[in-house]
Amino acid sequence: MVYRATPLTESKKMECREKLLASGLKLVLEGGFGNITIIKVAQRSQVATGTMYRYFSSKGELCEDIFRTATEIELSKVAKTCQQPGTPTDRMNQTLTEFAQRAIKGRRLAYALIAEPVDSMLDETRLQFRRAYANHFSRLIEEGIQTGEFCEQPSMISATAIIGAISEALIGPLSPENCDPIESQKLTHDIVSFCLRALSAK
């Protein structure tokens, strides 16, 4: 008879994977993707560097996974608000406002997800998610054009411009490092107003 050990159950394996992802996300929250190092991730997870390679084929895969997970959460929130009942204008207003407020609240993460320099591996993934954001906005814009609330316009270009405008104003290098709730509410309102004017002006 041959003695053998069974592999860890999938859940056990996932547990360790999750631990590594969680540590990685923390590091991103603290200092962006540039703050991720195999050594740091391993230390935070109380694990040796070699162990990481049992769960991820490379640092890139780890980063991509962190990116994907975090972005999907944000994306699903955007999707949800976009599809609520109400006029396109109202929905756009709410979607952008909440999008902006979340970005302000989690400025570091928002910057890492939307704008931070990452190596080309992530660029592809980021591109994919930007398209996804833009698609949501674009659909909403088209609805607004249908109802006559928004003027005729190429919806995808406007959607892209909106993403750029919000990103730049909120998390770009020009934005204030911190602002109190009142300030940030005003900032959000101003930038969302800007976007809505662009959408609806005749």
Next chain:
Amino acid sequence: MVYRATPLTESKKMECREKLLASGLKLVLEGGFGNITIIKVAQRSQVATGTMYRYFSSKGELCEDIFRTATEIELSKVAKTCQQPGTPTDRMNQTLTEFAQRAIKGRRLAYALIAEPVDSMLDETRLQFRRAYANHFSRLIEEGIQTGEFCEQPSMISATAIIGAISEALIGPLSPENCDPIESQKLTHDIVSFCLRALSAK
């Protein structure tokens, strides 16, 4: 009597410095700041790596110099168009249109200057120049508010949003890799229209 050689004339020194800067700029045009390597810059300039350190204290200084020079050229063009005679609307239209067209034409450089990931050394410089762009736009917006062509709005936030909108739409990852002149003209028109609507809608 002590024999001595005189240092190279300033112009001679500048000549070599310029050669290095020119090679560096070429490399940026070809593949962004990430494409700059001391070795490559030296090779292009037909010079040894050590020689570079006679003219620049570090790679960062070289990059910063390239960045600064290229940006100042663009900035002066923006400034010039901003200050032409005409209504604020017309001037804004022309400024943004030309800004966008130059960005499309020199996409790689534009990307490198506006958006490309660079190390923190350059971030400070980039911030400075973004402020400079935004200030030009902001002043023009305020003029427009005075004349009543533009609605009441926080001019600096709008200016920032405009920069973001154009950057994202033109050189962000969503933009088409290349487009023929007709396409790019339409793209420019669409995005500039977006910005002008945001500025002037009541």
Next chain:
DNA sequence: CTAAAAAATGAACCATGATTCACTTCTTAA
């Protein structure tokens, strides 16, 4: 308890690329 397989370890290795510096070559005033 035992042995075989799985899992974990972390020091060594490797790749990249900036920076240095002992040495060679060039320039110029005398």
Next chain:
DNA sequence: TTAAGAAGTGAATCATGGTTCATTTTTTAG
């Protein structure tokens, strides 16, 4: 023409950080 200093050289060094793998530890079926 010459010697002192300037300029140039590029191989060696350093720094960072990802990846590997021979070895040790843990787990589990029997």
